[in-house]
Amino acid sequence: xxxxxxxxxxxxxxxxxxxxxxxxxxxxxxxxxxxxxxxxxxxxxxxxxxxxxxxxxxxxxxxxxxxxxxxxxxxxxxxxxxxxxxxxxxxxxxxxxxxxxxxxxxxxxxxxxxxxxxxxxxxxxxxxxxxxxxxxxxxxxxxxxxxxxxxxxxxxxxxxxxxxxxxxxxxxxxxxxxxxxxxxxxxxxxxxxxxxxxxxxxxxxxxxxxxxxxxxxxxxxxxxxxxxxxxxxxxxxxxxxxxxxxxxxxxxxxxxxxxxxxxxxxxxxxxxxxxxxxxxxxxxxxxxxxxxxxxxxxxxxxxxxxxxxxxxxxxxxxxxxxxxxxxxxxxxxxxxxx
Amino acid sequence: xxxxxxxxxxxxxxxxxxxxxxxxxxxxxxxxxxxxxxxxxxxxxxxxxxxxxxxxxxxxxxxxxxxxxxxxxxxxxxxxxxxxxxxxxxxxxxxxxxxxxxxxxxxxxxxxxxxxxxxxxxxxxxxxxxxxxxxxxxxxxxxxxxxxxxxxxxxxxxxxxxxxxxxxxxxxxxxxxxxxxxxxxxxxxxxxxxxxxxxxxxxxxxxxxxxxxxxxxxxxxxxxxxxxxxxxxxxxxxxxxxxxxxxxxxxxxxxxxxxxxxxxxxxxxxxxxxxxxxxxxxxxxxxxxxxxxxxxxxxxxxxxxxxxxxxxxxxxxxxxxxxxxxxxxxxxxxxxxx
Numbered sequence: 001x002x003x004x005x006x007x008x009x010x011x012x013x014x015x016x017x018x019x020x021x022x023x024x025x026x027x028x029x030x031x032x033x034x035x036x037x038x039x040x041x042x043x044x045x046x047x048x049x050x051x052x053x054x055x056x057x058x059x060x061x062x063x064x065x066x067x068x069x070x071x072x073x074x075x076x077x078x079x080x081x082x083x084x085x086x087x088x089x090x091x092x093x094x095x096x097x098x099x100x101x102x103x104x105x106x107x108x109x110x111x112x113x114x115x116x117x118x119x120x121x122x123x124x125x126x127x128x129x130x131x132x133x134x135x136x137x138x139x140x141x142x143x144x145x146x147x148x149x150x151x152x153x154x155x156x157x158x159x160x161x162x163x164x165x166x167x168x169x170x171x172x173x174x175x176x177x178x179x180x181x182x183x184x185x186x187x188x189x190x191x192x193x194x195x196x197x198x199x200x201x202x203x204x205x206x207x208x209x210x211x212x213x214x215x216x217x218x219x220x221x222x223x224x225x226x227x228x229x230x231x232x233x234x235x236x237x238x239x240x241x242x243x244x245x246x247x248x249x250x251x252x253x254x255x256x257x258x259x260x261x262x263x264x265x266x267x268x269x270x271x272x273x274x275x276x277x278x279x280x281x282x283x284x285x286x287x288x289x290x291x292x293x294x295x296x297x298x299x300x301x302x303x304x305x306x307x308x309x310x311x312x313x314x315x316x317x318x319x320x321x322x323x324x325x326x327x328x329x330x331x332x333x334x335x336x337x338x
Numbered sequence: 339x340x341x342x343x344x345x346x347x348x349x350x351x352x353x354x355x356x357x358x359x360x361x362x363x364x365x366x367x368x369x370x371x372x373x374x375x376x377x378x379x380x381x382x383x384x385x386x387x388x389x390x391x392x393x394x395x396x397x398x399x400x401x402x403x404x405x406x407x408x409x410x411x412x413x414x415x416x417x418x419x420x421x422x423x424x425x426x427x428x429x430x431x432x433x434x435x436x437x438x439x440x441x442x443x444x445x446x447x448x449x450x451x452x453x454x455x456x457x458x459x460x461x462x463x464x465x466x467x468x469x470x471x472x473x474x475x476x477x478x479x480x481x482x483x484x485x486x487x488x489x490x491x492x493x494x495x496x497x498x499x500x501x502x503x504x505x506x507x508x509x510x511x512x513x514x515x516x517x518x519x520x521x522x523x524x525x526x527x528x529x530x531x532x533x534x535x536x537x538x539x540x541x542x543x544x545x546x547x548x549x550x551x552x553x554x555x556x557x558x559x560x561x562x563x564x565x566x567x568x569x570x571x572x573x574x575x576x577x578x579x580x581x582x583x584x585x586x587x588x589x590x591x592x593x594x595x596x597x598x599x600x601x602x603x604x605x606x607x608x609x610x611x612x613x614x615x616x617x618x619x620x621x622x623x624x625x626x627x628x629x630x631x632x633x634x635x636x637x638x639x640x641x642x643x644x645x646x647x648x649x650x651x652x653x654x655x656x657x658x659x660x661x662x663x664x665x666x667x668x669x670x671x672x673x674x675x676x
Contacts, residue, residue, distance in 0.1 A: 006353050011669050090643050099643070147509050161609075163501055170611025171485050172647040177608040182639060187600045195640050197524075198503075263523045267605065270515040271499075273508020301520060301532050305437070309510040 007222030014038075015270030015330050016062050016076055018085045018115070019128060021045060022155070027061040028323040029069040032331065034080065035153050039068035040320055047104040060087075066119075066286070069202070084164035084330030085110055085165035086131030090174050090179050093333075095124045097324070113237070126167070126329040127323055128174060132295035132315075133160025133323030134167050136278045138338055140317040145276035148313075149268050151178055154301030156191075157199040167332065179203070183263045196324075201260035204236040204282055211239045211253045240286040254289045261290075262297025268312055269302035280315030297320075352376075352413055353401050353668050356423045356512070356659030357466060359383060360493070363392075365399040366661040367407040370419065370669065372477050372676070377406035378658055385542030390647025392442070393449070396423075397456030404457075420460035421669030424469030424660050425449055428512050431671075434463045449476075456559040464505070464667040466660055467514060470653075472505050473663030476618045476676055478655040484615035486604050487509070488653075489516055491599075491619035495537040505670065517541070521601045539598035542620055544573040549577045549591045559587035578624040592627045598633025599628075607640035607648055617652030 004175040012031050019026040022130045028040035041061055047054060066080055088101045096112025098104070116123035126134075133150025142150065148162040157179030169175050179199035180192055186198030188206070200206055212231045215224055223242050227233035242250035265277060283290060291312065298307050315321055328338045350369050357364040374551035379399055385392060404418055428441045434450025436442070454461035464472075471488025474480045480488065486500040495517030499506040507513055517537035518530055525534030526544070533615060538544055550569045553562055561580050565571035580588035603615060627649065636645050653659055666676045 090641065111549060115647045159609075164504075165504065166502075168501065168610075170433065170644070171613040172611055172649070174641050174643045174647075175609065175611040177644075180600050180608050180639075180641065182521055183523050183600070183603040185525075187523075197642065260523070267519040268609070270518050271497075271606070271609065272506075273510055273513040275509040288428050303512050303515060303518070305510045305512045306508070306515075309508070309512075 012079070014069055014073075014080050015119070015327045016065055016080065016083045017131075017323035017326035018058055018062065018083060019131065019319070019326055020054075020058070020085065020111075021128065021136065021322075022047065022188070025061060026319050027058070028087055028325050029065050029080075030324060030327050032322060034327065037324065038072055039064060040323065042319065045104070050229045051104075051106055055114045055118055058115055062115075062119045062121075065235040073267045074324055080121060082124070082330055082334065083115060083117060083119065084131070084328070085112060085123055085125050085328035085332075087125060087126040087327040090129045090172075092123055093125055093126055093138055093169065093173050096123070098125075109241055111321050116142070122146075124330045124333040126326065126333075127160070127176070129158025129161065130160040130169070131325030131329055132158070132264060132280060132321045133162060133278065133325065134328045135317055135321035135323070136280065136315045137162050139324050140278070140321060141216065141315050142276045142278040147274040148274065148276045149178070149274045150218065150226070150278045150280065152315075153202060153283040154204055157203050158224070162198075163272075167329065177266065178268065181264060181267060182300070183260060183267070187238065198260065198264035202257050202264070202286070207236040207239055207253060207257055207283070208234045211250065212254065214249055215254060219249050222247045223250060234281055237285070240283075242290040243286060243289050251289060254286050255293050257283065257286075258290045258293035259297050262294045262326060263301060265294070266298050266301035266310075269298060269306040273306045275308060277312045278315050279312065280321060284314040341450060350417070352407055352411075352418045352457070353665045354403055354418065355469075355661035355664035355668070356396055356400065356421060357657070357664055358392075358396070358423065358449075359466065359660075360385065360426065362655050363396055363399060364661050365403050365615045366397070366658060367403050367418075368662060368665050372662060372665065375658065375662070376410055377403040378661065379403060380657065389442075389447055389452075390446055393452045393456055396453055400453075400457045400459075402615065411495070411499065416673045418459060420462070420668055420672065421457065421666060422469070422663040422664035422666070422671075423450060423453060423461055423463050424466040424502055424667070425463060427465045428510075429463055429465055431463055431511050434461070436463075460672065462668045464664065464671075465514070467510070468495025468498040468505055468507070469663030470618060470659045471500060471514075471616065471663065472497070473655055473659035473661070474618065474653045475500050476666045477662050478535055478616070478659060479651040479653050480614045480616040482591045483612070485610060486614045486616065487610060487612045488601070488618065490653075491617065491621040492542055493542060495541050497622070499661045501610075503668065511577070516585045516602065519602060519605060521598060521605070536598065536602040540595050540602070540621070545574040545577055545591060545595055545621070548594065549588065551612065552587050557587050560585045561588060575610040575623070578621075578627075579625050583622060588629060592624050593631050595621065595624075596628045596631035597635050600604040600632045601639060603632070603650075604636050604639035607636060607644040611644045612648055615648060615650045616653050617650065618659060622652040
C-alpha cells in the first residue's frame with residue numbers, strides 16, 4: 001500500500017444488486033463474499049413514466065451506489081464485477097427478458113441488457129422472490145439451510161426455492177409461485193383469475209379485505225374507530241396493530257391468516273420436506289399472534305418428520321434481502337456458485 | 339469366449355430390484371444399464387404373517403430371480419451387485435429403516451439390513467413412490483426429463499420428485515407426499531386425519547366413494563345394475579368402465595376426478611415448473627376422459643409458461659416401474675449416479 005493513500009483500498013471485489021419492485025427500486029453494493037454491504041438506496045419506481053425512464057433511474061442509482069462505495073472503501077471502478085437484477089416475473093433468464101409484469105406493464109423487455117448498457121457493467125437477471133430467498137439464505141435468517149423455501153408476503157405472495165443449496169428455477173424459470181397454489185379449490189377469487197389461491201387469503205390486501213368483510217357484519221372492533229368508520233382505509237398493518245392491542249375481531253383475522261398460510265406451507269412441507277422456511281414481508285410484524293397458530297396448522301396438516309425437520313423463521317434482512325440476493329445470483333450465474 | 343459354453347455369458351453386471359407394497363411384492367433383475375430386464379415375479383406380501391415371514395419371502399423371491407437371470411444370461415452369482423428395495427415410508431434411508439408403515443404394521447424396522455443378510459448381497463432402501471418415478475424416468479415414459487414429478491394413484495396417492503436429474507428426498511426423506519397436499523382446506527376428511535387432501539378426492543377408494551354418494555342421490559346409472567344394487571361393490575375400475583360406455587354419472591365422477599387431480603398438479607406446476615409429469619396407477623385406464631379435463635384444469639389454474647413447459651404422460655412400465663426404480667436407486671446410492 002503506498003503511503004499517500006488516505007482511504008485504505010480494501011482488497012477485494014464488489015457487486016451491485018438491484019431489487020426492482022412495482023413501487024420501489026432498491027440498489028446496494030456488497031463485497032464479493034457478501035459480508036460487507038454498502039450504500040443501500042431506495043427510490044420510487046414510477047413505472048408510469050415508461051421503461052426507458054425506469055432504466056435510466058436504475059442506472060443513476062447504480063452510479064451513485066458505486067461512487068459511494070468507492071468513497072467508503074477506496075475501491076476503484078474496475079473492482080466492480082457487475083450488477084445482479086431482481087425483477088418481478090415471469091422472466092427468461094437466459095435472454096435477460098422480463099416476459100410480462102402486470103405491475104410494471106412490460107412485455108418481453110430486455111431489462112438485463114438495457115441496464116448493462118446503461119452502466120457499462122455485466123448484468124444478470126433473476127426473479128425478485130428468488131432473490132429475496134437467496135439473500136436470506138446467503139446472509140440472513142436462512143443461513144446454513146440446504147433445502148429452503150422463502151415466502152414473501154406483501155401486495156402479493158412470492159416464493160423462492162433453494163434445493164440442495166442451489167436456487168431452483170424449474171423448466172422455464174417460473175418455479176416458486178407459491179402464492180398461486182390452490183388451498184381451497186372453490187374458494188375466494190384471486191387477482192390471477194383463479195379461485196382459492198393462497199394469495200387470495202393471506203396477502204396484505206386479502207387480509208385487509210377479510211377484516212372489512214368481518215366488520216361489515218356489524219361486529220365491534222377498534223378498527224372501525226381507527227379508520228373513522230371508513231372501512232376502505234383498513235390495511236393489513238392496522239389489523240396487526242389492533243390484534244396486538246387485544247381486539248378480538250383483529251385477532252381472529254390474524255389467526256385465520258395463520259391458518260391459511262399454514263395450509264399453504266404444510267403443502268410445501270409435504271412436497272419438499274425443507275429444513276428451513278423463511279417468511280418475510282409485513283405479515284411477520286404480527287409476531288407470535290401469527291407464528292403460534294401457524295405452527296399449530298403445520299402440525300395439523302403436515303407429516304411429523306417434515307414438521308420436525310423444518311424451522312420457520314422470520315427474515316432478518318428487510319429491504320436488503322432482495323439486493324443481497326440479486327448480488328448472489330450475479331455470482332451464481334457468472335461464477336457458478338456463491 | 340470358449341467354444342464349450344452353450345449360454346453366452348453376457349458381459350456386464352446385474353442388480354435386483356424389490357418393490358414392496360401392502361398387497362404385493364414384485365421382484366426383478368436388470369443389467370446395470372437397465373436396458374435388459376429379467377424374471378419379473380409378483381407374490382402376495384402377506385404382512386399379516388409378520389415381518390420375519392415377509393423378509394424370508396423377499397429373500398426367496400430374490401434367490402429365484404437371481405437363479406432365473408443366471409439361467410437366461412449365463413451370468414454368475416458374482417455378477418450380481420446388490421439389491422435395491424422400494425418400500426412404503428416414511429423411511430430413514432441412511433439407516434435403512436422403515437420408520438412407520440400403516441399398511442405393513444411396521445415401526446423402525448431395519449428392512450435393508452434384514453434383506454441384505456437374508457441374501458448375502460448389499461442392499462439399499464428408498465421410498466416406493468420415489469422408485470416408481472425414478473423407474474419411469476430411467477427407462478419409461480419420463481425418459482429425458484430433467485425436472486420430473488411422478489404421481490402414482492392407487493389405494494393412496496404417492497409422489498416422487500426428480501429435480502435436476504436427481505431423485506429429491508428433502509431434509510428427512512419424506513419429500514414427495516403429493517397425496518397429502520390440501521386442495522380444499524375445509525373439504526373431505528382424509529385417512530391421514532386431515533381435511534381436503536388430494537388423496538381424499540382422487541385415490542381409487544375416493545373415486546368409488548364419490549360415485550356411491552352420487553348414486554345414493556337416486557341418479558340413474560348403469561353402475562347400479564352392474565353391482566346388482568349393492569353400492570358397496572362399486573370400484574374405481576367400474577366407474578372408468580361405465581364412463582367409457584357413456585354413462586353420464588360415471589363420466590361426471592371421472593371429470594371431477596380430473597379436476598381434483600388438475601388442481602393438485604397445477605400446484606406442482608406453479609411450485610416446480612417441471613418438464614414432465616408422469617401419472618401411473620389404475621386411474622390412467624380412464625384415458626382421454628381423464629386427461630382432457632385434467633389438461634383443461636391445468637390451463638385454468640397454472641401459469642402459462644409452466645403449462646407450456648410440461649408434458650403430462652401416462653407411465654409405460656406398469657409393475658416394472660417400482661422394480662426398475664429400486665434398481666436405479668441402488669445404483670445412485672452405491673455409485674453416485676445412474
